[in-house]
Amino acid sequence: MFTRPWDIFFCEKIGHMLEEGSTLLDIGGSLRIDPSRNNRIEPKNAWIMPRIKELGVLYRVLDYVDTYHPDVVGDVQNLPLPDDSQPAIVCNAVLEHVENPLKAAMELYRVLKPGGYCFLYVPFLYYYHAEQGYYGDYWRFTDDAIRSMCKPFSSIELMPVRGPLEALTRLTPLGRLSFMCDIGFLLDKAFNKLSSKQVGGYYVFLRK
Numbered sequence: 001m002f003t004r005p006w007d008i009f010f011c012e013k014i015g016h017m018l019e020e021g022s023t024l025l026d027i028g029g030s031l032r033i034d035p036s037r038n039n040r041i042e043p044k045n046a047w048i049m050p051r052i053k054e055l056g057v058l059y060r061v062l063d064y065v066d067t068y069h070p071d072v073v074g075d076v077q078n079l080p081l082p083d084d085s086q087p088a089i090v091c092n093a094v095l096e097h098v099e100n101p102l103k104a105a106m107e108l109y110r111v112l113k114p115g116g117y118c119f120l121y122v123p124f125l126y127y128y129h130a131e132q133g134y135y136g137d138y139w140r141f142t143d144d145a146i147r148s149m150c151k152p153f154s155s156i157e158l159m160p161v162r163g164p165l166e167a168l169t170r171l172t173p174l175g176r177l178s179f180m181c182d183i184g185f186l187l188d189k190a191f192n193k194l195s196s197k198q199v200g201g202y203y204v205f206l207r208k
Contacts, residue, residue: 021087162200163188
């Protein structure tokens with residue numbers, strides 16, 4: 001198992017948001033850190049909830065439906081929140097599932113406090129993953145598309161997630177084998193492909 005640069009980026013930025021903000025709004029429960037509000041838990045994010053409790057941060061989940069008991073039921077394309085009200089927002093692997101991601105990005109900007117932070121993940125080279133009766137799978141995002149969509153924010157940091165060889169490995173049955181993904185990562189690193197535009201997706205760190 002090798003530490004990926006995007007995993008370091010994720011931990012650094014989420015940690016910074018927790019230290020800076022009194023509230024963290026998680027769109028879609030995308031961090032997957034609370035078993036009472038998620039259909040599954042992400043083990044690599046297990047450090048986040050203890051840190052939230054240690055810092056006294058109020059953790060809130062917003063979701064489109066009430067299936068997993070969110071704190072707020074609402075659509076990211078029309079957030080039921082006041083302007084300039086949220087110090088920190090996470091919205092991972094959500095924007096590909098909404099019909100109008102540009103409107104969603106504008107809503108994230110609208111409700112974020114001046115100087116507040118927003119952390120996104122959006123896919124590029126990734127398989128189709130709709131869930132029938134719950135959400136569709138509409139979009140994939142290039143570097144250019146992200147920068148255009150997030151233009152109103154005062155700063156934009158992009159971190160590619162998975163170079164082309166690891167991304168393509170994950171699109172095949174071999175992607176179920178962690179050592180094959182490691183081989184893809186090492187080949188991407190050896191051939192200087194980690195900063196390629198042909199990537200699995202992007203982490204995006206925004207400031208209003």
